[in-house]
Amino acid sequence: MSISASASGSDVVEIIPLGGASEIGKNMIVIRHADDIVVIDAGVTFPSADHPGIDLIVPDMTYLSDNADNVRAVVLTHGHEDHIGAVPFLLRRVQAPIYGTPLTLGLVRERLQEHHLLEVADLRIVQPGERITFGHITVEPIRVTHSIPDTISLAITTPAGLIVHTGDFKIDHTPVDGRSFDAARFAQLGDDGVVLLITDSVNAEKPGWVPSERIVGRFLDQQFDHADGRILVTTFASNIHRIQQFFEVAADHGRKVAIAGRSMQRNVRIARELDYLRYDDSLSISVDDLENWPDDRVAILTTGSQGEPFAALSQMATDRHKIRIKEGDTVILSSTPIPGNEIGIWRTVNRLINRGARVVYDLITPVHASGHANQEELKLMYSLTRPLYVVPFHGEPRMMQAYTDMVMGMGAPRDSVIWLQNGDRLGLDGVGAEKLEPLEITGSVFVDGTSADGISDLVLRDRRHLAEGGTVVVTLTRDFDSGEILSGPEFVARGFLSSEDTEDLFLEAASRVRDALDDLSATDDVDAEDAGTVVRDTVARLLRKRTRLRPVVLPIVTEI
Numbered sequence: 001m002s003i004s005a006s007a008s009g010s011d012v013v014e015i016i017p018l019g020g021a022s023e024i025g026k027n028m029i030v031i032r033h034a035d036d037i038v039v040i041d042a043g044v045t046f047p048s049a050d051h052p053g054i055d056l057i058v059p060d061m062t063y064l065s066d067n068a069d070n071v072r073a074v075v076l077t078h079g080h081e082d083h084i085g086a087v088p089f090l091l092r093r094v095q096a097p098i099y100g101t102p103l104t105l106g107l108v109r110e111r112l113q114e115h116h117l118l119e120v121a122d123l124r125i126v127q128p129g130e131r132i133t134f135g136h137i138t139v140e141p142i143r144v145t146h147s148i149p150d151t152i153s154l155a156i157t158t159p160a161g162l163i164v165h166t167g168d169f170k171i172d173h174t175p176v177d178g179r180s181f182d183a184a185r186f187a188q189l190g191d192d193g194v195v196l197l198i199t200d201s202v203n204a205e206k207p208g209w210v211p212s213e214r215i216v217g218r219f220l221d222q223q224f225d226h227a228d229g230r231i232l233v234t235t236f237a238s239n240i241h242r243i244q245q246f247f248e249v250a251a252d253h254g255r256k257v258a259i260a261g262r263s264m265q266r267n268v269r270i271a272r273e274l275d276y277l278r279y280d281d282s283l284s285i286s287v288d289d290l291e292n293w294p295d296d297r298v299a300i301l302t303t304g305s306q307g308e309p310f311a312a313l314s315q316m317a318t319d320r321h322k323i324r325i326k327e328g329d330t331v332i333l334s335s336t337p338i339p340g341n342e343i344g345i346w347r348t349v350n351r352l353i354n355r356g357a358r359v360v361y362d363l364i365t366p367v368h369a370s371g372h373a374n375q376e377e378l379k380l381m382y383s384l385t386r387p388l389y390v391v392p393f394h395g396e397p398r399m400m401q402a403y404t405d406m407v408m409g410m411g412a413p414r415d416s417v418i419w420l421q422n423g424d425r426l427g428l429d430g431v432g433a434e435k436l437e438p439l440e441i442t443g444s445v446f447v448d449g450t451s452a453d454g455i456s457d458l459v460l461r462d463r464r465h466l467a468e469g470g471t472v473v474v475t476l477t478r479d480f481d482s483g484e485i486l487s488g489p490e491f492v493a494r495g496f497l498s499s500e501d502t503e504d505l506f507l508e509a510a511s512r513v514r515d516a517l518d519d520l521s522a523t524d525d526v527d528a529e530d531a532g533t534v535v536r537d538t539v540a541r542l543l544r545k546r547t548r549l550r551p552v553v554l555p556i557v558t559e560i
Contacts, residue, residue: 013160015196015391015426016439019043019059019086027083027394028059029165029198033158036135037067039074039096040154040165044085058086059422060441065093072134075126075141076100077167078151079107080238088115089445097122099132101141101150106270107238128152128182143182145172147213147371148238149276155185160428161195164385168200168394170210170370171377176217176241177276186384195428197387201395202372204403209376211369216334217245219367223360224253229295229328231255232357234305234313235335235368237263240271242334243301247279250299256285260323261303261312268301287322295328305335307344314344317351327356334367339396375406382407389433391418391426469551470495472543474513474535478528480559483520489513489535496551505546509539528557 012033019028019041027043045057064071071094076084078101087098087108098121100108105123112118126132128143136159141152146168156163164186171181203210224231231250235242250257257279259265271277290298300323304313313331315321325331331352337345352359362368373381382390390412392403397419404417418433420426425436476488491506493499516538517531535555544550 011159011429013158013163013428014436015163015198015420015428016063017393017420017422017424018061018063018441019422026057026059026086028086029393030063031137031156031158031163032070033136033160035070036072036137037064037070038072038134038137038139038156039064039090039094041077041083041167042074042086042090043080043082045082058089058445060445061086061090061093062441063423063439064090068094071096072137073132073139074098075132075139075154076104076108077154077165078146078148079104080148080168083168084108084111088112088117091117091121095120095122097124099124099126099139101126101128101152102274103148103150103240103271103276106274107267110266110270142185143179144169145175145179145181145213146170147236147241147369149177149179149240149271153186155189158428159430161388161430162189162192163196163198163428164189164194164387165198166200166381168202168372169377169381170373171380172210172212174212174214176213176244183380183384186381190384190386194385194387195389195430196433197382197385197390198393199378199381199390199403200372201378201392201399201403203370203374204378204392204395204399204406206370206374207376208374210372210374211366213241213245213369216242216367216369217249219365220245220249220332220334221252223330223332223365223367224249224255224299227296227330227358229326229330230290230298230300231330231332232300232302232313232316232323233332233334234302236305237261237267237303239335239371240267240276243268243271244277244279246299246301246334247277247283251279251283253299255297255299256289256293257283257299257301258285258287258290259301260287260316260321264301264303264312290323304348305333305345306338306341307346307348309344313352314348317348317355319355325352325355325357329357331357331359332367333359333361336362336368336370378403378406379410382410382412387416389416389418389428391420393420469549470497471552471554472496472539473554473556474509474539475556475558476513476535477558477560478517478531483517483531485514485517486560493551496549497547505543508546509542512538512542528559531555531557 014032016030019026026045027041029040031038073096088111102125112121126141128141131138131140138157140155144151144153153167154165233246302312304311316323316325349359360367392400400419423439423441425438427434427436471494473492475490477486479486489510513535516534520534532555536553540553
């Protein structure tokens, strides 16, 4: 699969994932030819329990910062956070026009406003079928169906041939908004000759077809039929199709709608302003008005589908929200767990049940339909485009393996399926494909709300140690001239072990610290900083050996 020996540097097009090539989230791909760079998507992912104090995880954009003058455009496929959430962080490094469909840019505009970057942003609406040229790279959006309106795939014409980037998609033949998947255009591209297909692979393990979004509306209607009390529905705040069906079902059953959760309120407002969401004003009431209506006349749309501790539904489940769960409530989780969120979701479900609610979720009733293609849809995309090479993208390794096995079962050679990690460089010349020397990047930048440029792995490691092992503060006073210990060492522990368990341990640690400092002073002149390093290392080693815990050891050495 090597690049032709006759290919010159000016013929080669590079594909560089900077986000979620082999993971779900942080989607960002760079297409480069010579001095022309086009960035596809700029997404974030959200932290897990392994990331204490972290709000967002964004791609490492060092490469784009170093090549800022060559970035011609940022093209967004749709408005999910894992595709647009990093746009504000990108704009601090690169000044380039941002292209997207109307709803996508409407959601981006809100994030830029929050970051005080809207005035410097150049946002340009693009519609399916248009062609935009950036140097030697031309991009054409193609309409596809997904769990958010206005989603597009991209046909990218380059000197090395035609590249199709599917973005996130499924093939919904009966979409809620009537805007169908453009299979004919993909077939035309296949006839023209596709060198590389970069494809969604999230549901590559799942056989068959994804049910149409309209199916969810029918099951929501059934749940409304059987509910005598209040109905609470939680889904992704960006799933405008699902929200539209919720409003329609509520209206059909004579229920007023209240919206709980800031992100849900914001997205409903944006979608309605752009005419992607339609309902009569008389349908809507505020959360404060709920007490003025009978329980069987209200429905509540809320955030919290992923068990987020500060989301509205999670707050309700712990009686920390103005809406209190009570006997007779029906709570519908119209979503599926994002990998890693399962514990938080089931904890919330159990709390809701303990408070008397009847909880409905996808494992027992099909109240959710995925926005990602199952195997038959992935096979159809592959058959329509007939690529020379294919990169399974936006999936974990197990999903990429499932995709590889699937297309090999269709007759694709194994070496035509290329797996890319963050920072890999895939070179194309129209005939062959070859992995080039990868970039030296970290892959992720951790953002904690106060650090716009992210925090280091060292800080994150210390936070993990604090969470897992607590902290131990060691104080002592030394003579400035002789290095003799005048007082201490004294120990104060927080979040480590009980005082009874540490009494003998700290006595031993104090003895070892005195011995280590005596040995050091006998061989060399040491200042307070050097002494602090010895104290930290000596105590940390002993505590790790005796307890198998790794507390953060903070030495405080005073010299007089």
